[in-house]
Amino acid sequence: MRFACLLFSLALAAPAAAHNPTRIPDAAFDTATRLRAQALADGTAWQVLESLTTEVGPRLAGSEADARAVAWAKAKFVELGYDKVWTEPVTFPKWERRSEHAEVVGDQAQPLVVTALGGSPGGTVEAEVVRFADLAALEAAAPGSLAGKIAFVDYRMARARDGSGYGPGSRVRSRGPSTAIGKGAIGYLMRSAGTDSHRMPHTGMTRFDEGLTPIPSAALAAPDADQLARLLALGPTRVRLALDVGWNGEYTSQNVIGEMTGASKPDEVVLIGGHLDSWDLGTGAIDDGAGVAVTMAAGHLIGLLDRRPARTLRVVAFANEEQGLHGGKAYAEAHAGAVARHQIVAESDFGAGRIYAFNTSAPDHARAAVDRIAQALAPLGIATSDKGGPGPDVGPIAGKGAAWAWLGQDGTDYFDLHHTPDDTLDKVDPAALAQNAAAYTVFAYLAAQAEGGFGSAPAPATQD
Missing domain, CATH: 3.50.30.30 (Glucose Oxidase; domain 1)
Structure with a gap:
């Protein structure tokens, strides 16, 4: 995590037109309640994290392991049942x-x-x-x-x-x-x-x-x-x-993307993810294997539903966050024309501590829906907060106008391990990882099933 945990807020332009209030249907809330219990008992996030840190290990951007991590992520998305899996190139200077x-x-x-x-x-x-x-x-x-x-x-x-x-x-x-x-x-x-x-x-x-x-x-x-x-x-x-x-020259890695196609609004997406690269000293378990595992597991669990939510769930394993947010910036540029189709974006990149706080950039017309999501997260020990901001790799597209959500993890001990040889799988608490997966599953499902939007719109052009 480069700033990993730096929390910042982006001002998004107020929509010019009036909006009907965004709401969460009762049926969606009931489904989220079932998903929450299922996710807490599910071991997918741990299995994904164990696989990544064991089979690939440290994943320094531009290294041989970077390429193996990309191949691993593509295969893992397919194994987890994602409907569509693809990559997008990310080019950057290579440091060794x-x-x-x-x-x-x-x-x-x-x-x-x-x-x-x-x-x-x-x-x-x-x-x-x-x-x-x-x-x-x-x-x-x-x-x-x-x-x-x-x-x-x-x-x-x-x-x-x-x-x-x-x-x-x-x-x-x-x-x-x-x-x-x-x-x-x-x-x-x-x-x-x-x-x-x-x-x-x-x-x-x-x-x-x-x-x-x-x-x-x-x-x-x-x-x-x-x-x-x-x-x-x-x-x-x-x-x-x-x-x-x-x-030592340049290298082209890949953002690896998996989707669970929405039932009625497949062209609109809820984006969640983490970054696939890590520093080379440990095995990148907390930074940011955990984020990749949590969000992959959330998409997998939503994909198992008899009826998918209205919108598509997109999970992105971003390339080379550590050396300059290269994957996040490349994603934002590649999808700059589709900002309004991003219902909301969120990233897990602050380890594997329990999530304790929730906030979004959503405008007033979405407040009732945000409150309903918060209600569904509350049994996980998560409270509404006025702090937070988009994660590092979703920050660039949030800067272009995409609405963001923040699911704040407890980072009390995060910087004991961050960027060190001690960032290894044994430092992750499986129960805390499952709580993270449950939170992302509930959030992503309800956002994808909401009636109405959360304020995504192209940001006004800035003048030099």
């Missing part, structure tokens, strides 16, 4: 990780556990380290003051249920290297953007401002950041950072 190493040199020589930041160049640097408590302190350093040195930003990310601590933490990763270059640094280290205290460094993308020569950039595991800070408190400390990583 080959090896990474860091060590303190000199009288206190010892290894440090690091991982290269995505987008970092390769190279080896050895220099004295200068510590900064946070990004603001680095920004305040005098130009040229880090000439020939390695910058180290020792910012501790705050734990939060909604993941709000990730914003400041991820900015250390995304903005820190360019800032350090501006001060003259030849290398960059940061305390991982995470909330654990394990020797498990967190990777993630960084970017370099145009015109700058990139420098080797890496994240330290939390205990190693503590160790380096203690060494620096004793006196000048030199570190050798060696990264064999970098960009």
